[in-house]
Amino acid sequence: MKVSELNLKAKSLLEAHLSDIELSGEISKITLHSSGHWYFELKDEKSSIACAMFKGANSKLNFKPSIGDSLNLRGFVSLYEQSGRYQFIATSMSKSGFGDLEARFLALKAKLEGEGLFDDKFKKPLPKFPKKVGIITSSTSAALQDMLKLITQKEYFLAKFFVFNALTQGNTAPASLIKALKKADEAGLDLIIIARGGGSREDLFCFNDEDLARAIFSAKTPIISAIGHEIDYVISDFVADFRAPTPSAAIDLCFFSRFSLEQNLDLLQDKLKTLCEAKMTSLKNELFNLEKIFKMQSLPLKIEQNLKQNKELLKSFQNAMKNRLNLEELKLINLQNAFFQHENFFKRSKNLVSIQKNGKITRLNELKSGDKVVLSSQDLSKEAQII
CATH class of the missing domain: 3.40.50.2300 (Response regulator)
Incomplete structure (x- = not known):
């Protein structure tokens, strides 16, 4: 049997056995469709049922129902074949005397x-x-x-x-x-x-x-x-x-619930533990950093740094003095060498003779036969004539 066949048989059974029913209740939902048909739900204190009132039946009424209206219906029970939904089809409707409750x-x-x-x-x-x-x-x-x-x-x-x-x-x-x-x-x-x-x-x-x-x-x-x-x-x-x-x-x-409270307490305890651990880690890091800063700024460290700096300055001064002494020593050596060179020159110059003509030192190639000159050495000066 197909689903459609089952729904059709159920519909026939419902309409055959529940064909003239009086139903009362309160409207909880309603749709006044543009087709003219009305679709609504009727409820009491325990249950609700889907209802429909088609255009041919509701056009005879002098009012339109709304949510909260208490109604008396007459009709039959049917089944909507496409969805298999059980519903009440109203053929007549009247207010039960409490229609003004919603108002x-x-x-x-x-x-x-x-x-x-x-x-x-x-x-x-x-x-x-x-x-x-x-x-x-x-x-x-x-x-x-x-x-x-x-x-x-x-x-x-x-x-x-x-x-x-x-x-x-x-x-x-x-x-x-x-x-x-x-x-x-x-x-x-x-x-x-x-x-x-x-x-x-x-x-x-x-x-x-x-x-x-x-x-x-x-x-x-x-x-x-x-x-x-x-x-x-x-x-x-x-x-x-x-x-x-x-x-x-x-x-x-x-x-x-007791269970929820206990579970929340466990979660809070875990959260508190995590927060405390994170805070302790943060404080340890902060303490470590402060300790480093304190050590860097402590008096013994400063004295040590100053001593080290003084040693470096002394070493620099000593190196500078050594370099200066080496430089002066080099200059002295150079002077000594120059002195010795001049001394040797003076020693050699005793055998040297200079020729003067008319009071001026003259080279040999500038002299002529018969010129009168003065011959000078370190020990003496004599007049002579060029032959």
Whole structure:
């Protein structure tokens, strides 16, 4: 059998056995398609179902439904063959008497928002590890049992939990909730959770009360609103300091398990150890550098450096003096050599004779026969005539 064949048979069975059904609930989602068909979801406190109302049927109505409307439907159960999705096909629709709930909700929301009751600047921070926690809910509700069970599973041992019983449905519920809230707010708690499980729009509407909203806003203790399911929004969600999508989520989001706390402590210990080791290494390096600087600037080192410098200066001075003496000695030797050369010259010059003519020394090749000259030597001078 093909999938399409199975879906077709399922559709035939559903339409044959569930052909005339009356269904009531609240719209949680809706799409008014451009084709004229309406697609929406109808829910109660436990379940939801996909619904469709085709153009031929909805064109007879004098209103268009919206999210939050409580409706009475008549129709049959079918199956969409292409996806195999189970759905309710509405052939008629009427409001169940609570059609104005959404309008009342939106009007109060706009009023309180305009007054600033939803502003973040008024939100009180939630304590990270609250020691005293109050839970405002019905003491017989399944939501409370789920919360307490989760607290036990988490082994959350840092706080004591106090339950403040209150009505969470009906016309007298707002007054009961306000009374419990005032009592809890005066008990010196660190945190208050206002909780209620899922339900229809009508069931949850007591949390859209204006007096309750103002009581939540005026409370000194941080407040978590945990009403219905994730898709449910009430006024207390907006005015509270924090909104949890469900009562159980309030416990999950705001309280750590024993295991998580121990694991966080281990991580913090490892992080602290790493930071300490890095700091110690940094300080050791800094100390080593300071020690080097101190040694470089210490008096013994400076004296040693000065002595070394003096030795180098003395050695340079000695070398300079040695070089100067060598130079002077060389000059003296040169003078001695020159002296000895002149002495030898004088010794040799005793045998030398100079010829003067007319008082001037004259060379032999310049003399003529008959010239009168003076012959001079180191020992004597005599006149003579050139033959």
